[in-house]
Amino acid sequence: MIYQTIFSHLLEKPFRFLDGKRDGTDKTGDLSFSERIQYLYERYYESSPVNAVWWRSVTLSLANLKEDAMAKSPRDKTPYEFGDRSRKRQANMAKDLADQLLADSLFQLLLRELAGAEEETARRERLVKLFQDTARALTNHEAMLGGQVKVHQLPELEQFDTSTGLMFSAKFQSEEQEDPPLYVPKPRGRVILVVRPGVCRYDTPIRYVPFSHRPLRLEELEGEPTSWLICKAEVLTETVRNDRSSDNYESDPEDKDVSP
Structure with a gap:
């Protein structure tokens, strides 16, 4: 449910922290502004994907x-008051998300009972920090990498197949680690649960908009990627019993997430 909150409230809403105020006297802003500007971006993207992702x-x-x-830029006028206000809004929104999730009756069923108010406060602070750190990281991704976001989840990941480069099996820690493991993911077995969806960014503007002001020669642009796999989907799959009598067991080298 934490991942669901991150994807639905943060990843899919990059303009969420913009208040849409008309001027300095506007105290409330426009609650629908982020949705309006998202729709504007989508219309830009229909006409010119490269310029749209660069604009965003x-x-x-x-x-x-x-x-x-x-x-x-040497022409910038500091301090960056608007940027400071944006980060403050994101931090406050993270607090709201944490409170909403902690108040969810289904989420509460997954929480262990705590001894008192002090532990409950600590739990909330950890969740708030998680959302704040995630919001900051996602905003940095948008600003530095850009592009469209593709989320890999069911039903796209119905069968476990590491050769697709989109998934890896969830590893559950236990006190005694089996080596070799007693059970291993069944090749092309059914994916039972997507523990964490995968994320890919495509149509990134890197090859079209260089970070430096130096013009790039055409040959320098040829090898630049326009899509990036941020993380593979972590999935829970059907398993089969491993032949422990075999001395030739080798783990699947592709059954792991992308390197950070």
Whole structure:
């Protein structure tokens, strides 16, 4: 449910922290502004995907300028008050998400009972920090990498097949680790549960919009990737009993997530 919250409230809503205020006297802003600007982006994308993802990347970068940023224009006017306000809004939104999730009756069934208010406060603070860190990381991804987001989940991942490069089997820790394991994922077996969806970014503008101001020669652009696999889907699959009598057991080298 934490992953579901991250994907539905953070990953799929990159403009979520923009308040849509008309001017400095507007105290409430427009609650639907992020949805409106998302729809504007989608219409841009229909006409020119490359320019649309570049526009979104620049928009989010400008909304999150900060003093310690590596790339800074000499014409910038500091301090970056708007960027500071954006980060404050994201931090507050993370608190709201944590409170909403903790109040969810289904989520509460998954929580162990705590001894008192102090432990409950600590639990909330950990969840808030998780959402804040995730929101910050996703915004950085949008600003630095850009592109469209593709989420890999069921029914796309119906069969376990590491050769697709999209999934790896969930590893559950136990006190005694079997070596070799007693059970292994069944090749092309049924995927029972997607523990964490996979994420890919495509149509990234890197090859079209260089980070430096130096013009790039055409041959420098040829090998630049326009899609990036951020993480594979972590899945729970059917298993089969491993032949422990065999001394030739080798784990699947592709049965792992992408390197960070």
